[in-house]
Amino acid sequence: EIVLTQSPATLSLSPGERATxxxxxxxxxxxxxxxxQQKPGQAPRLLIYDASNxxxxxxxxxxxxxxxxxxxxxxxxxxxxxxxVYYCQQRNNWPLTFGGGTRVEIK
Amino acid sequence: EVQLVESGGGLVQPGGSLRLSCAASGFTFSxxxxxxxxxxxxxxxxxxxxxxxxxxxxxxxxxxxxxxxxSRDNAKNTLFLQMNSLRAEDTAVYYCARAVGSGSHSWGxxxxxxxxx
Numbered sequence: 522e523i524v525l526t527q528s529p530a531t532l533s534l535s536p537g538e539r540a541t542x543x544x545x546x547x548x549x550x551x552x553x554x555x556x557x558q559q560k561p562g563q564a565p566r567l568l569i570y571d572a573s574n575x576x577x578x579x580x581x582x583x584x585x586x587x588x589x590x591x592x593x594x595x596x597x598x599x600x601x602x603x604x605x606v607y608y609c610q611q612r613n614n615w616p617l618t619f620g621g622g623t624r625v626e627i628k
Numbered sequence: 629e630v631q632l633v634e635s636g637g638g639l640v641q642p643g644g645s646l647r648l649s650c651a652a653s654g655f656t657f658s659x660x661x662x663x664x665x666x667x668x669x670x671x672x673x674x675x676x677x678x679x680x681x682x683x684x685x686x687x688x689x690x691x692x693x694x695x696x697x698x699s700r701d702n703a704k705n706t707l708f709l710q711m712n713s714l715r716a717e718d719t720a721v722y723y724c725a726r727a728v729g730s731g732s733h734s735w736g737x738x739x740x741x742x743x744x745x
Binding site (some may be wrong): 554555557563564565567570571574576601606610611612615616617618619620621622 | 639663672673674675679687690723728729730731733735736738739
C-alpha cells in the first residue's frame with residue numbers, strides 16, 4: 522500500500538499569505554495525485570487532479586506541482602474561505618490511498 | 629448536473645448487516661468506475677471499494693475484504709454496498725464516488741453508518 526505523508530499537519534497563516542502544502546508518497550505514483558479541500562460537515566471537494574490540473578470551477582490561486590513521490594499544493598494568496606483541511610490522494614496503485622491531511626488555520 | 633445520492637445508513641449492532649445504495653443521475657453511469665469511500669470524524673477519507681463500468685473488475689480494501697460486497701445496476705443507475713459482519717471500526721460516513729481522483733471525479737454528500745450496541 523502506498524502511504525501518503527502530508528506536511529505540515531497544521532499551517533497557521535493570515536489572509537493574503539501564500540500557503541505551501543506538501544505530500545510525499547512512499548513510492549512513485551507517477552502524476553496520479555489529486556488534492557481535495559474539506560470544510561466541516563461537507564464532503565471533500567476536488568481541487569487538483571493528475572498533480573497539476575485544476576478541477577472545474579477551481580480558482581486560479583490554487584496550483585499543484587510534482588511527480589513521482591513529491592508533490593506540492595500552493596495557494597498563492599489565501600482568501601477567508603480557503604481555511605480548511607486539505608488532503609492528497611493517489612490513484613496509481615490499488616488500494617487508492619489518502620494522506621492524513623493538512624489543516625490551514627487563521628493565524 | 630451530476631448527482632450521487634447515498635441512502636441506507638443507520639444504527640446497527642456489531643455483527644449486523646446493512647446495505648447502502650447510491651442513486652446516480654446527470655451522467656452516463658455505465659461509463660464510469662464507481663467507488664465507496666468512508667470517513668470518520670477528524671480523520672482523512674479511506675477508500676473502501678471500487679468497481680469498473682461493466683462490473684468485471686472489483687477491488688476492496690483489505691479491512692473490508694470478505695465482509696463487504698460492492699455491486700451495481702447500470703439499468704437503474706445505482707451502486708450498492710452490502711456490509712456484513714459489521715464492527716465498531718466500520719462506523720463512518722460512507723460516500724459514493726465517481727472516478728475518484730480524476731478529472732471526472734464527483735461524490736455525494738454521504739450516509740452515516742453507526743455500529744454500536
